[in-house]
Amino acid sequence: MENCLFCKIASGEIQSKKAYESKNILAFHDITPQAPFHVLIIPKTHISSMNQIGDLDPEILKEILQSIPKIADENGIAEKGYRVVNNCGNFGGQTVNHIHFHLLGGRHMKWPPG
Numbered sequence: 001m002e003n004c005l006f007c008k009i010a011s012g013e014i015q016s017k018k019a020y021e022s023k024n025i026l027a028f029h030d031i032t033p034q035a036p037f038h039v040l041i042i043p044k045t046h047i048s049s050m051n052q053i054g055d056l057d058p059e060i061l062k063e064i065l066q067s068i069p070k071i072a073d074e075n076g077i078a079e080k081g082y083r084v085v086n087n088c089g090n091f092g093g094q095t096v097n098h099i100h101f102h103l104l105g106g107r108h109m110k111w112p113p114g
């Protein structure tokens with residue numbers, strides 16, 4: 001997808017600090033971390049938002065979900081716990097229109113979110 005920031009990060013055209021990578025997915029550190037540990041997990045193929053999740057190969061969705069405890073464990077946040085967030089659309093607070101899952105940890109999270 002042309003002019004998509006996260007497609008450019010997925011292809012390596014724009015640099016990122018990688019936390020995990022496979023053929024189909026990439027996890028990289030958020031440029032404006034909201035917690036001591038904050039990475040974004042994306043499919044390398046362009047899917048705009050949760051509303052289009054049906055277009056994502058279920059195997060890739062499974063890979064994204066299964067990468068979460070792996071990344072958490074590798075970064076020492078699994079035991080204490082963490083939060084996984086998807087912002088969808090305007091009201092959801094989505095600012096980059098390539099689906100991504102925030103993995104946040106290293107501090108106690110509040111509920112409800114703002």
Ligand code: AMP
Nearest residue numbers: 016029030031032087093094095096097
């Ligand atoms: P959202 O608001 O849920 O769409 O999340 C988009 C996230 O992308 C925000 O947390 C931004 O800080 C993050 N972000 C924007 N540009 C970059 C970038 N070049 N590298 C890493 N993270 C980015």
Ligand code: ZN
Nearest residue numbers: 004007046098
């Ligand atoms: Zn994209």
